[in-house]
Amino acid sequence: VFSKENSQTKAMSAPRNARDRVRDEVTREILEVAAAHLAEEGAAALSLRSIARDLGMVPSALYRYFNGRDALLSALILRAYASLADEAEKAADLAAGVPEASDGDRWTAVPSAMREWAQARPHEWGLIFGSPVPGYQAPEDTVVPYGRIATALARPVADALGEGRLRPSADEAASPEFLAVALAPVREGLLPNAPLTTVERVVQAWCTLIGCISLELFGHWRNTVLDPGLFFGQTVARLGDEIGLHR
């Protein structure tokens, strides 16, 4: 089960000879075609045969690259995570590099990037945040890219906090003690030394973001929110306010 994946990752990391180089290229082509199918038909309709057809290969040839459909789908999930994480980090970096931007402006960057990414690839968003495809629950490897996204989002908050620019919240004591335990991983991983209410609000902002993007993407704004982009912007701005970032 794992031998192919091992050789695959090995080949991916250090292509030495022509054979290995061509293998990487074909692997990439397969993933690209698969992603295209995913984008058009969704995960359920993904089939090895149709991918092989599009590549001008015979179905069984794909088994040189992936141990069957499950492995391919897992690779696609990982690819989606990595792509979103890249986009989030890029946006965070870019925002951090603008000296005249306020903390509030910087806060906006990652959510907007996430929304745009999602709109460009709704099915990949669904792969990450939609109902899990039965049998293909997220592999352990998604922990790292998931953390990258969260880190990128929290970065403006962490920076503002570290540099003493975070507006103290009025209700420091509003979070019960035991919440600290429940949110310890986030505090330690993303916002060291932050007040508990800040941690809490950031995680809540995460919920709001994911909910907002998903609701829009999955068609729930019909007859409800007439201008999704406007509403999203307003929501993100307010979240930044509530966290205590200066406009």
Add this chain to the structure above:
Amino acid sequence: VFSKENSQTKAMSAPRNARDRVRDEVTREILEVAAAHLAEEGAAALSLRSIARDLGMVPSALYRYFNGRDALLSALILRAYASLADEAEKAADLAAGVPEASDGDRWTAVPSAMREWAQARPHEWGLIFGSPVPGYQAPEDTVVPYGRIATALARPVADALGEGRLRPSADEAASPEFLAVALAPVREGLLPNAPLTTVERVVQAWCTLIGCISLELFGHWRNTVLDPGLFFGQTVARLGDEIGLHR
């Protein structure tokens, strides 16, 4: 395409003779078995043949009741909507009937009911709020139950507002004018005469709720939020605060 569904709804509404009564019963049985399969295997794995097998019928017999797989799945989606809406309304009614409850307490009722409903039937939650099953986008009929859920959620807010108990928010002017247009349907439908910030906050609360429940349900709290129930409660309470409900 629609003849069967017509006869179905007709029979459902007014069963006259024994034949019609038995038809309703079988229809219900089919839906129940289908829902059970859905709960165990997910929407993708739903098959007419396996449902028929469980019912001791021959696959083609199902066509007396539903025009094929698509129609069955649509019925299941509607059923899920209706069930969630029922639950939400029940919770709202119950909360409204407790005289000593605060507005904040009442506000908590529907979100908690939704979360419990979702946890009992993750796949049905996914049918409503997860990635749309390709080809089975929500029928027009989902508008009504969707509205019922929203109404139930907003009810404590509308009541508090109507009875002058809503704490006025500090930032009345924080919402731009054009947001009023984008949120007009909600304001008119759920919160007539409410300040725009209230409408805005309620819709945001909706995002947060859906996001929070989905993230928990779809397995994204691993290594992040160690006590999902606690966090959910805290989040809902804070949302009520921010809307301006008294504890």
Add this chain to the structure above:
DNA sequence: TGTACATCAGTGAACGCGCGTTCACTGATGTAC
């Protein structure tokens, strides 16, 4: 109340489909000496 006909639930066989996966194979590319 009894008969003649219409309606309709459910049967059983059959259709064609696309799927994932296996296997022995061919021929090209790489490696060791």
Add this chain to the structure above:
DNA sequence: TGTACATCAGTGAACGCGCGTTCACTGATGTAC
């Protein structure tokens, strides 16, 4: 540099599978007179 062998990508045929859907049918239930 040249030969002998190992590695590996891709072929082509075949497997068995469960699926949705159709169709002509049987027999029971309901309806009209």
